[in-house]
Amino acid sequence: MTLKSALQDVRETTLAAVSGLLGKLAYLASLRKKQGGYQHWGMSLVHGEESSERALRTAHAEVVARVLREPIGALVDDLQESSQDGGLSPAVYVEEMRGRFDDLLPDERKGSPAACHLNSVLVALSTLEKSRARATRSTS
16 A cells, blocks of 8 residues: 555545535635634544645645636636536535635735735636626526
8 A cells, every 4th residue: 555645645535536626626715724724634634633734735725826827718617517516506606715715715815916816716707607697597
């Protein structure tokens, strides 16, 4: 049996089971504790608190960076996949993400360029989904 590092475990096992890039971001945000840091019982049990914390924070930063590099058209498709897996409409899914915005960032840098960019991405996705819903209603 090959032993994986905590970061490999997060990338290759935990996040591999989550559909969509936005789904991965929402999942990592859900692991955030109110006082900061992350809580993942299985990771902590296998790799220890400190190692798990580092791995989850690193993976979270990687996913945010991937979201910010992704073209908006690809993120629209990803939103469909992520929301479907979460059992929500894309519009509701993106609004829930916007409602938990502070948890979407791996660090507490609310005014950072990455935070502004991510906010812009979520606003764009929300606007596109609302437009799509209006277009669908008007053609029905």
